[in-house]
Amino acid sequence: MKFVRFLIVAALLLSATSMYPVAVNAAQKEHSAHSKPARFHYVCPMHEDVTSKKPGLCPKCKMKLVRTPVPAKPSD
16 A cells, blocks of 8 residues: 555656746746847867857867857947
């Protein structure tokens, strides 16, 4: 009988914790809709001319590309 109670409690806890990230992601999406999105690109640490919009490897040296913010354009 105790084992059945344990299974019920475990199932309830697992179902409750699986709903939490969905609520957090929905809140983050709602918040990001009102703010300016951050702009990033990926750059090779050894070859600054190698950039990408997605993470990956440098085609020249096979190092992992590093996420860096896109420099802001100066306004006149």
